[in-house]
Amino acid sequence: MIRARLSPDEKWIFTNWSSEYERSLLVTSFTVRIPDWQVIHAKYPQADIEQSFINDFGMIPVGLWSYLISVCQLNRVPIIFEDGFEAKICNMNIQYPAFKQFVNGLFEKSEMTPMDYQVESAFNLVRYRNSCAEISTSGGKTLMAYILFRFFIYYLGFKHILYVTPKTELTTQSYNKFRLYDKENGLDSDWTGALIFAKAKKKEVYDDNIVFGNYQSLHRKDSSFFEKYDVVIIDEAHHGAADSIQKILNACVNAKYKIGMTGTFPSEGSFENFVLQSYIGPVVYRLTSFDLINKHNFATPVFITAINMKYLGTTDLMNVQLALKKKEKDDVDEGGRILRAEQKLVWDSEVRLNYICGIVGGAKKNSLVIYGDIQNGYGKKIYERLKNTTTKDVFYIDGKTDSKTRDRYKQAMEDDGTGNTVIVSSMGCFTEGIDIANLWNIFLVETTKSENTLAQLLGRGMRRFPGKDKTMLIDFVDDFRSGAKGSIDNYLYSHGKKRQSIYAKRGFPCQVYDVDLRPKIEAKPIV
Numbered sequence: 001m002i003r004a005r006l007s008p009d010e011k012w013i014f015t016n017w018s019s020e021y022e023r024s025l026l027v028t029s030f031t032v033r034i035p036d037w038q039v040i041h042a043k044y045p046q047a048d049i050e051q052s053f054i055n056d057f058g059m060i061p062v063g064l065w066s067y068l069i070s071v072c073q074l075n076r077v078p079i080i081f082e083d084g085f086e087a088k089i090c091n092m093n094i095q096y097p098a099f100k101q102f103v104n105g106l107f108e109k110s111e112m113t114p115m116d117y118q119v120e121s122a123f124n125l126v127r128y129r130n131s132c133a134e135i136s137t138s139g140g141k142t143l144m145a146y147i148l149f150r151f152f153i154y155y156l157g158f159k160h161i162l163y164v165t166p167k168t169e170l171t172t173q174s175y176n177k178f179r180l181y182d183k184e185n186g187l188d189s190d191w192t193g194a195l196i197f198a199k200a201k202k203k204e205v206y207d208d209n210i211v212f213g214n215y216q217s218l219h220r221k222d223s224s225f226f227e228k229y230d231v232v233i234i235d236e237a238h239h240g241a242a243d244s245i246q247k248i249l250n251a252c253v254n255a256k257y258k259i260g261m262t263g264t265f266p267s268e269g270s271f272e273n274f275v276l277q278s279y280i281g282p283v284v285y286r287l288t289s290f291d292l293i294n295k296h297n298f299a300t301p302v303f304i305t306a307i308n309m310k311y312l313g314t315t316d317l318m319n320v321q322l323a324l325k326k327k328e329k330d331d332v333d334e335g336g337r338i339l340r341a342e343q344k345l346v347w348d349s350e351v352r353l354n355y356i357c358g359i360v361g362g363a364k365k366n367s368l369v370i371y372g373d374i375q376n377g378y379g380k381k382i383y384e385r386l387k388n389t390t391t392k393d394v395f396y397i398d399g400k401t402d403s404k405t406r407d408r409y410k411q412a413m414e415d416d417g418t419g420n421t422v423i424v425s426s427m428g429c430f431t432e433g434i435d436i437a438n439l440w441n442i443f444l445v446e447t448t449k450s451e452n453t454l455a456q457l458l459g460r461g462m463r464r465f466p467g468k469d470k471t472m473l474i475d476f477v478d479d480f481r482s483g484a485k486g487s488i489d490n491y492l493y494s495h496g497k498k499r500q501s502i503y504a505k506r507g508f509p510c511q512v513y514d515v516d517l518r519p520k521i522e523a524k525p526i527v
Contacts (some may be wrong), residue, residue: 002026002072005082006062006089009253013065015058022077023058029071030054030064032271042332053274063130063258064274065089066282090128099123102155103147109186114143115298121285122147125259130281132237132260136289137459138299141261142174145233146181148259153191153209158230158256161210164248165235168197168214168403173435174235175212199403219244226251237262238452240276249279264455289458290507299462302471304503304510306496308479311351311517320345320490321482339491346446346478346492347378351517353385356445356476361390365419365440370457372446374398374426382445383424390422397425414438427453437465442473447495451502458508475499479514 003016017023030053034040037049054060060068072079086092103119121133122144135141145163152158165171175195182189194206196213206225226232232252237260239245249258260280266272292299312320323338346352360367360382371379383396393416395409406429413421413436427448442461448454461471477496482488489497503510 001078001080003080003082004068005085007059010088011062013060013062013068015054015060015068017058025071025075025077026054026058026060027052029067030060030274032269032274034271039332051271053278061278062089063277063279063281065130066284067274067277089130091126094123094126096120096123099126099151102151106147106150106187107185110184112184114147115140115296117285117287117296118144118147121287122151124284125261126151126257128281128284129257131284132262132265132276132280132282134262134265134283134286136287136292136299136462137263137456138289138462138464139263139287139292140298141235141263142177143181145174145235145261146178148231148233149178149210152231152257159209160207160228161231161233162218162226162229162248162252162255163210163212163233163235164218164245165212165214166239168199169406170235171195171197171200171212171214172403178210215239215242215244215248219247221251223251227254229255231255231257231259234258234260234280235262237276237280238264238266238272240279241266241272246275246279263459264452267451288507289455289462293462294507298464300464300468300471302458302461302473302508304473304475304508306475306477306500306510306512308477308493308496308512308514309352309355309517310479310515311349311355312345312480313518316345317480317482320480321488324482324488324490335491342478342480342490342492343376343447345480347376347381352476352478353381355515355517356443357382357385357389359474360422360441360443361386361392363419363422363441366413366416366421366438367423367441367443368436368439368460369422369424369443369445370427371424372427372448378446379424379426386422386424392420392422394422394424397423397429399426399428401429410436427457435463436460437463437468439463439465440468440471442471444473444475444499447478447492449495449498454499454502455506458503458506475510 001018002022005014007014015026017026031050033049034051040047041049053064069079100119103114107113118140121135125131125133125148149161152161163174165174172195175193179189191210192208194203194208194211196211197217226248229252232249232255234240234245240260252258258280265283266276293301320342327334327338360369369382371382379398380396383394386392386394393412397406397409409423413423416438419440439460442457444457458473461473475496478492480490481493500510500512
C-alpha cells in the first residue's frame with residue numbers, strides 16, 4: 001500500500017510505501033529519459049541519460065498527482081491519500097451547475113455563446129488547482145481564459161491574476177480580446193489590466209487585477225513581483241519546459257491556482273510531459289483537432305498535399321546517395337553533416353525555387369509561406385522571387401520584424417477579399433497563436449519534424465471565415481532517395497514521412513504526389 005500526503009507548502013507529494021516492490025515501482029515509473037538521449041548516449045556512453053521525478057525521500061512534484069494515481073491503478077497497488085489531500089488538489093466547493101449558471105449570466109446580453117466544451121474545460125480547470133487543458137488550435141482558448149478570469153475575479157474574489165504568453169503578439173492580442181468580450185457582453189470593464197513586454201510602457205507598481213506578459217520579459221522581474229498573484233495562467237503551456245517559465249511558476253509562491261492551456265501537450269511518457277505536469281499539472285480536459293472539426297463543427301477542415309520533388313542533377317544525387325551508403329548507423333555527427341549538406345542543396349536549387357514560387361504565385365486565395373531558419377536566407381529568396389514574378393502583395397516576416405509591422409501585414413491579409421496577399425514568414429513567428437481567418441493556403445517550404453510546430457501550423461488554417469469550406473496545406477518534400485527502387489531514404493525525405501505520420505495521427509487527410517522536375521533528355525535517332 002502507498003500512502004500520499006501534501007507537503008505544508010503544497011508543492012510536493014510525500015509518498016510512503018510498504019514494500020520494496022512499491023518503492024521500485026514508483027522509482028521506475030517516475031524516471032524518464034532526457035531529450036536527445038540517443039545522441040548523448042552515442043557520443044558519451046557513460047553519460048546519465050535519465051532523470052527521476054521522485055527523490056530519495058519519496059517526494060514527487062504536486063503537478064504529477066494524476067500520474068501517481070494512474071500508476072497505482074494500472075499496477076493494482078492500493079493508494080491512500082491523507083490529511084485532506086483531495087480537497088487541496090480539487091476545489092470541491094465548486095459544482096458544475098453553479099459554474100454553468102455563472103457563464104450563462106456572463107453571456108446573457110451577448111450574441112456569442114460559448115461552446116459546451118469550452119464551458120466544461122474551463123470548469124475542470126477551476127475545479128483542479130494544478131491542471132492543464134489541451135484544446136486544439138482554433139478551439140477558442142482565449143475565450144476560455146476570459147471566462148476563467150471573470151470567474152476568479154468576480155465569483156471567487158481573487159485580486160491578482162498573471163497571464164503568461166510566449167510572445168508579444170499574444171500578449172497584446174489576449175488583452176484586447178478580453179476588453180472586446182466585455183464590450184460584446186455589454187459589461188463594464190471595471191477591472192484593471194497591464195501589459196509587460198520589451199517595448200510596453202513601464203509602471204512603478206503593477207497592482208492590476210490582471211497582468212498580461214510574455215515570459216521573456218516576466219522572468220527578469222524580482223521574485224517579490226510574483227508574490228501577490230492568486231492565479232497564474234500559462235498560455236501555450238507546451239513552452240512550460242523553458243527555464244524562464246519554470247522560474248515564474250516557482251516565484252508565484254502564493255498562487256492558489258496554476259493553470260495551463262495549449263493545443264499541443266507533450267506526448268505521454270516524454271521528458272517534456274513530466275516537466276510540464278511537474279510545474280503546472282495534468283491534462284484535465286482534451287479536445288483534438290479531429291473532434292473540433294468533425295464533432296463540434298467549429299473549425300475549417302484542412303486538407304494536406306505532400307509533394308515529393310525529384311530535382312537534383314546526377315552529380316549531386318550521387319554524392320548524397322554515396323554519403324548515405326557510407327554512413328555508419330550510429331555515427332551521429334556524420335548524420336548531422338549529411339542533413340546540412342542536403343539542406344544546402346535545397347537552398348541552392350533554382351529548379352526547386354522556381355517550382356515552389358510558381359505554385360504559390362498561381363494560388364487564387366490568400367497564402368502563408370512558412371520557412372525555417374532565417375540564417376540561410378531561403379525565406380528571403382522566396383519573398384524576392386515572388387515580388388519579382390507575381391502581381392501579388394507579398395510581405396516578409398522574421399524574428400527581427402517588429403510586432404506593429406506584423407500586425408499590419410496580418411490586417412492586410414484579413415482585409416483582402418481578392419486573395420492577392422502572400423505572407424512569407426519564419427516558423428517561429430507565425431505558427432503559434434496568430435489569428436488570421438482569411439487564410440486559405442499554407443505552404444511549408446522547409447523541413448521540420450516537430451509535432452508541436454505542425455499542430456500549430458495546421459491551426460493557422462482552421463480559423464473559420466465566411467465562404468471558406470477548407471484550407472489547403474502544401475508540404476514540399478525533397479526526394480533524394482537511393483538504392484533499389486529508392487529503398488534508402490535521405491534525411492529530408494524521412495522528415496517528410498514523419499510529418500505525414502503526424503498528419504494521420506491527428507486525423508488530417510493527406511495525399512502524396514511524386515513530381516520529377518529533372519530535365520528530360522530526348523533520345524537522339526541513330527543515323
